[in-house]
Amino acid sequence: MTEPLSRPTAVRLGAAVLAVLVAVLIPASPAWAHNSLKTATPARDATLSSAPHEVTLEFMQRLDPAFTTIVLTDAAKRKLPTGEPVVTGAKSTVQVTDALPNGTYTVAYRVVSVDGHPVQGSYPFTVADPTSSAAPVATVGASAPAPSAAAAVVESGGGPSAGVLVAGAALAVLVLATAGLVWRRAARR
Template identity: 35%
Template sequence: MRRLASALLALGLLVALPSTAFAHDVLERTDPADGTTVAKLPGSVVLTFAEAPLAIGAQVVVTGPSGTASSGAPTISGREVTQAIAPTAPGGDYTVSYRVTSDDGHPVTGTFSFHATVGLDGSTATAGATVHVRPVSATDDGQGSLLVPILLTIVGTVVLLGVGGFLLLRGREADRSGSASGR
């Protein structure tokens, strides 16, 4: 009986303790890099993550001076997500917004910006253009991501208390019946 209680307590501690399994994927780098100026607009943007994202729900939207400049769906190869840029995209300020699904099933979102002096269409950016950079948060969904570990901890604790109480009562009943039969 005590062995079972000890095993359940050990299992409960494993469930209740935070682990790296709750860590979400993070964006490690982008090409073009966030906040940089490139001489010529590249044909695509590349986002490199710490772990390979899942293909489900991947979205990358490239927005430039003439609106949306994304061309087709993003492709995933290992840890890299590549989004093609339309060949008619002009020079200027670009913002890239992304949402991918990390390998643990949680969404990873963010935004980065860059400036291209010359566009794919050969046009040059207007003088005095500025890049407005919004810092990319590794866990934009961070508040929601804590919900799962908190709920698991609460449920695990309630289950452990319930099982522990049951075993304690069962042990007392066994002691009573053992002492009653010994009379």
């Protein structure tokens, strides 16, 4: 017959199981860190004295060129012509093919990192060229958005993959079952 575990032995066993869990899950945590926008030119909420000729976005991780999209729209939400995105590592650039008159513009992007996770977002910038003779681009609607709404940046990415979540749940069930068995054995004593 096996001898029941003493309370200190059960605590040590529980601590060992917890240490193994931490050791297994900590190396996996970088996979949960998805790509995000690092820098942008023109910058978020920038007011430029001359219209940009290109838009450059730099991300924290390398991009997949096949799944990189950058769209430039005016205040009326009309898509403006740009060149195809050119991806170099973590940086993507599009050429602005037409001159931009004074007004507010939005850069929207959707990229997929080499780890397969999509990230999308958008941000505004303004062209306020004092020498421009072109009429400013009118906003749609009776009132302009509040400054906080105009400055809003939307960026989203997926969380941990389903496989990681299932594995984590299975590990949690295993730990709880083991702890329950240890506790029962200690209580029988």
